[in-house]
Amino acid sequence: MSARFVLSVDVEGLWGLFFVRSYVAEPTAAEAGRSALPRLGTMLAERGMAATFAFVGHLFHESCGPWEGTPHPEAPRPVYPWYERDWYGDDPGTDESRDPLWYARSHALAIHAQGHDVGAHGFAHAILDPQHVPRDVADHEMRSAQSAAAAAGLPPPRSFVFPQNVIGHVGALAENGFTCYRDTDGGLPVRAGPPGGLGRAASLARHALAAPPFVGHARLRDDGVVVLPASFPLLGRDGLRRVVSRSARVARVAKGLERAAREDAIVHVWTHPHAFTSDAAFADLAAVLDLVSAWCEHGDARVMTMADVADEVRRDG
Numbered sequence: 001m002s003a004r005f006v007l008s009v010d011v012e013g014l015w016g017l018f019f020v021r022s023y024v025a026e027p028t029a030a031e032a033g034r035s036a037l038p039r040l041g042t043m044l045a046e047r048g049m050a051a052t053f054a055f056v057g058h059l060f061h062e063s064c065g066p067w068e069g070t071p072h073p074e075a076p077r078p079v080y081p082w083y084e085r086d087w088y089g090d091d092p093g094t095d096e097s098r099d100p101l102w103y104a105r106s107h108a109l110a111i112h113a114q115g116h117d118v119g120a121h122g123f124a125h126a127i128l129d130p131q132h133v134p135r136d137v138a139d140h141e142m143r144s145a146q147s148a149a150a151a152a153g154l155p156p157p158r159s160f161v162f163p164q165n166v167i168g169h170v171g172a173l174a175e176n177g178f179t180c181y182r183d184t185d186g187g188l189p190v191r192a193g194p195p196g197g198l199g200r201a202a203s204l205a206r207h208a209l210a211a212p213p214f215v216g217h218a219r220l221r222d223d224g225v226v227v228l229p230a231s232f233p234l235l236g237r238d239g240l241r242r243v244v245s246r247s248a249r250v251a252r253v254a255k256g257l258e259r260a261a262r263e264d265a266i267v268h269v270w271t272h273p274h275a276f277t278s279d280a281a282f283a284d285l286a287a288v289l290d291l292v293s294a295w296c297e298h299g300d301a302r303v304m305t306m307a308d309v310a311d312e313v314r315r316d317g
Contacts, residue, residue, distance in 0.1 A: 065093020
């Protein structure tokens with residue numbers, strides 16, 4: 001038996017941040033994510049590792065608009081009790097050269113060229129909370145991500161990561177060409193809306209103490225979609241996250257690999273490019289990747305993308 005290690009990266013630009021308005025007024029986090037993305041892809045490629053990079057589908061565009069009125073008037077709008085603005089209201093209707101935080105086709109093509117799995121993270125990062133979002137919004141998010149990928153010359157995305165890890169309208173995935181999705185950490189429910197709450201403090205404590213993470217097994221739904229377990233996020237070093245030492249970060253992955261090897265299971269960690277705002281954060285990642293690489297060299301682990309796992313599960317039935 002061996003552990004399977006999956007890394008998925010949620011690539012959002014400002015699409016995953018705009019509903020917290022301070023990120024639009026001061027877009028340093030999104031700018032850092034844009035700068036970090038090529039380095040992340042290269043660090044993995046240098047180690048012979050592939051990851052799943054789930055792009056917000058609008059980032060596949062090189063340009064859109066210009067709009068005389070409402071941006072993307074064809075798109076059904078999600079409506080949430082915690083957000084009053086139009087979901088597409090910040091779309092500049094320009095192109096990647098002028099507004100690179102809203103378009104990133106060049107980066108998606110580069111990530112694909114490095115051999116990584118390019119998946120989708122919705123189209124406009126609509127959070128598919130089934131309490132507030134109808135099925136037509138989910139269909140548009142998935143269908144439009146596929147169309148934007150095709151227009152960019154990318155293979156059809158097969159891996160889907162739900163925005164904000166809020167799982168909803170799973171039945172739309174197969175109908176829109178997706179073969180797998182990432183579950184929530186440990187399969188636990190996730191609250192939609194701006195970040196906050198007491199759970200963040202508890203999560204930070206688990207990171208700081210290098211708590212053994214959840215590992216699990218992929219499962220095949222009746223509609224052919226594979227559900228991949230998720231373990232925990234790789235944190236950046238902004239704010240209170242600095243209290244988590246590098247040794248604790250590496251130790252948590254090591255504990256996950258040890259348990260996954262015993263149980264022939266998957267340890268699936270995920271992150272965002274905007275978590276990597278400093279050389280220290282990249283050094284944390286390098287230490288984690290080097291640990292995984294050593295396990296692979298000894299034959300005790302395999303690095304797989306989300307699409308790889310889905311293919312294996314679907315093949316084995």
